[in-house]
Amino acid sequence: MTLSDHERHARSLLDESAWAYLFGAAGDELTLASNLRAWQEMTLLPRVLRPLAGGHTRVELLGRTLAHPILIAPMAYQRLAHPDGEHATALATAALGAGLVFSTQASAPLEEIASMFLREAGRGPLWFQLYLQHDRGFTQALVQRAEAAGYEALVLTVDAPVQGARDRERRSGFRLPQGVAAVNLDGLRAPAARPLTTGQSALFDDLLCHAPSWDHIAWLRSITRLPVLLKGILHPDDARQAVACGAAGVIVSNHGGRTLDTAVSTASALPAVVQAVQGAVPVLVDGGIRRGTDVLKAIGLGASAVLLGRPALHGLTNAGATGVAHVLRLLRDELEIAMALTGCRTLADAPDALATVHPRPRPPA
Numbered sequence: 001m002t003l004s005d006h007e008r009h010a011r012s013l014l015d016e017s018a019w020a021y022l023f024g025a026a027g028d029e030l031t032l033a034s035n036l037r038a039w040q041e042m043t044l045l046p047r048v049l050r051p052l053a054g055g056h057t058r059v060e061l062l063g064r065t066l067a068h069p070i071l072i073a074p075m076a077y078q079r080l081a082h083p084d085g086e087h088a089t090a091l092a093t094a095a096l097g098a099g100l101v102f103s104t105q106a107s108a109p110l111e112e113i114a115s116m117f118l119r120e121a122g123r124g125p126l127w128f129q130l131y132l133q134h135d136r137g138f139t140q141a142l143v144q145r146a147e148a149a150g151y152e153a154l155v156l157t158v159d160a161p162v163q164g165a166r167d168r169e170r171r172s173g174f175r176l177p178q179g180v181a182a183v184n185l186d187g188l189r190a191p192a193a194r195p196l197t198t199g200q201s202a203l204f205d206d207l208l209c210h211a212p213s214w215d216h217i218a219w220l221r222s223i224t225r226l227p228v229l230l231k232g233i234l235h236p237d238d239a240r241q242a243v244a245c246g247a248a249g250v251i252v253s254n255h256g257g258r259t260l261d262t263a264v265s266t267a268s269a270l271p272a273v274v275q276a277v278q279g280a281v282p283v284l285v286d287g288g289i290r291r292g293t294d295v296l297k298a299i300g301l302g303a304s305a306v307l308l309g310r311p312a313l314h315g316l317t318n319a320g321a322t323g324v325a326h327v328l329r330l331l332r333d334e335l336e337i338a339m340a341l342t343g344c345r346t347l348a349d350a351p352d353a354l355a356t357v358h359p360r361p362r363p364p365a
């Protein structure tokens with residue numbers, strides 16, 4: 001009946017370590033919990049007797065009209081959840097008219113997924129999530145492959161210069177099983193370790209020497225004709241800087257609580273980012289979206305669309321493509337019901353549904 005039913009059922013199908021990788025988070029998992037709670041605690045103030053006939057969930061995003069404002073977030077190694085992995089997710093996402101953001105660390109070749117996804121007439125957007133690699137030549141070749149395969153935008157993830165301390169995952173002894181790998185990174189050689197002197201940090205004096213910075217955005221834009229969105233923005237000043245660097249959009253995200261524990265919830269960060277961006281580019285949000293009412297609230301706060309993470313993997317675990325499709329169908333149906341019950345004929349009315357009045361977001365240019 002609900003996305004949480006899918007979660008409960010998926011739990012019974014996976015072993016402890018796959019569960020820990022797919023559904024755990026960093027530290028004490030407080031941000032994971034607060035992402036959920038923040039949407040739940042935001043209340044709606046319904047309007048009645050408004051005309052609703054002919055309503056719809058359509059939104060405009062980067063020059064396209066989408067049937068509804070839901071995209072699947074980039075998630076690595078989906079073959080851990082189901083043998084059909086990313087293929088099943090792509091099939092269901094395209095069929096349900098949702099957008100797909102395909103992870104650099106996917107366990108399926110990016111070309112296969114694109115050709116499957118782009119075949120569906122009613123599909124949503126197809127974007128490629130990029131982690132900048134230490135090897136610029138390799139990164140450039142990866143971007144060129146994504147362009148050639150038909151991906152329509154790049155989503156550069158900027159909130160994970162290092163993996164978070166995912167304690168539950170480490171406790172479970174998680175290792176990628178045979179046959180599940182980041183196949184699109186085949187051929188990438190690990191950077192040569194720098195010899196450290198006493199007192200130097202393996203993190204600051206080695207690993208982070210390869211971390212992306214604002215300068216890399218200009219470089220990335222110079223090697224691609226695709227729009228570049230930045231994923232993992234929480235601070236309004238970073239949102240402003242993203243716009244100044246030519247980003248085509250920002251995604252308010254804390255990586256679903258998988259990087260920095262106790263980072264603010266995305267629902268609480270969203271309004272200031274929307275204000276900072278002033279409609280210059282679309283703002284999207286992810287983290288803790290589990291109900292149609294959550295989607296309505298996000299749009300009401302000024303998001304152009306939302307990304308759905310773990311629930312898609314719960315559906316995938318339970319029933320492959322059918323499970324992902326079911327999750328998307330449930331969420332979209334709930335969104336329509338929430339719109340009708342708050343008096344929103346279209347999502348342009350969503351700000352009126354919020355109990356707390358926020359400055360009315362300016363629609364993106």
Ligand SMILES: Cc1cc2nc3c(=O)[nH]c(=O)nc-3n(C[C@H](O)[C@H](O)[C@H](O)COP(=O)(O)O)c2cc1C
Nearest residue numbers: 022073074075076103157255256286287288309310
């Ligand atoms: C198993 C898993 C793998 C993920 N892999 C990536 C990834 O490769 N790249 C990325 O930018 N975000 C990744 N994320 C974060 C998601 O894109 C998204 O920000 C987050 O899951 C949203 O929160 P939600 O799961 O509460 O919906 C991953 C999340 C999960 C659960």
